[in-house]
Amino acid sequence: MHIGLYFGSFNPIHNGHLMVAEHVVAHTEVDKVWFVVSPHNPLKDSASLLNEYDRLHLVELAIADNPKLRVSNIEFSLPKPSYTIDTLTYLAEKFPLETFSVILGGDSYANLKRWKNWEQLVARHPLIVYARPGFNNKPIPEATVTFLHDAPQIHLSASYIRQEIRAGRSTRYLVQDTVRQYIEENRYYR
Numbered sequence: 001m002h003i004g005l006y007f008g009s010f011n012p013i014h015n016g017h018l019m020v021a022e023h024v025v026a027h028t029e030v031d032k033v034w035f036v037v038s039p040h041n042p043l044k045d046s047a048s049l050l051n052e053y054d055r056l057h058l059v060e061l062a063i064a065d066n067p068k069l070r071v072s073n074i075e076f077s078l079p080k081p082s083y084t085i086d087t088l089t090y091l092a093e094k095f096p097l098e099t100f101s102v103i104l105g106g107d108s109y110a111n112l113k114r115w116k117n118w119e120q121l122v123a124r125h126p127l128i129v130y131a132r133p134g135f136n137n138k139p140i141p142e143a144t145v146t147f148l149h150d151a152p153q154i155h156l157s158a159s160y161i162r163q164e165i166r167a168g169r170s171t172r173y174l175v176q177d178t179v180r181q182y183i184e185e186n187r188y189y190r
Helices: 015-027 052-063 084-094 106-110 118-124 158-166 177-186
Strands: 002-008 032-037 069-072 099-105 127-130 145-148
Touching (some): 002 015, 015 069, 032 052, 052 177, 084 099, 099 106
Parallel strands (some): 002 099, 032 069
């Protein structure tokens, strides 16, 4: 089975994340997308992060009705901060019959050479890159890259959603209803 790994903080997961995952399953060789919830991205400030188990639960709520999507807490048991190459090495050992591709946005792809052991990553795993406004990505000769130029793009970020919540505004249509309700009930991001 071909698994697309979609790494992220998902703080919180929003409809933009879900649109990308659905597009990858529909328009690539990927059979399933696993949302890999990162406890701590080494390139991001962790001060604004909701607890990792709460973020994991929000992803579970968002994808509950889609058998092509799955959430993974694999990085919770690995050393922190989380490095993609370490997670991929672990997954390749644990699931030797699976093929893993890494799903990333054009913004992350533009910073790929800042990632730990990026050369090993691209040598071992194909990349699926969805376009992001403002990033005109070029192929990396060492990498197998599928560019999703026709993927739907919406200008939406988790930081914007957190800002709206702090301001007391609605996040309806930005996140799944079950996610929105759970965030409101638990007063997350206030």
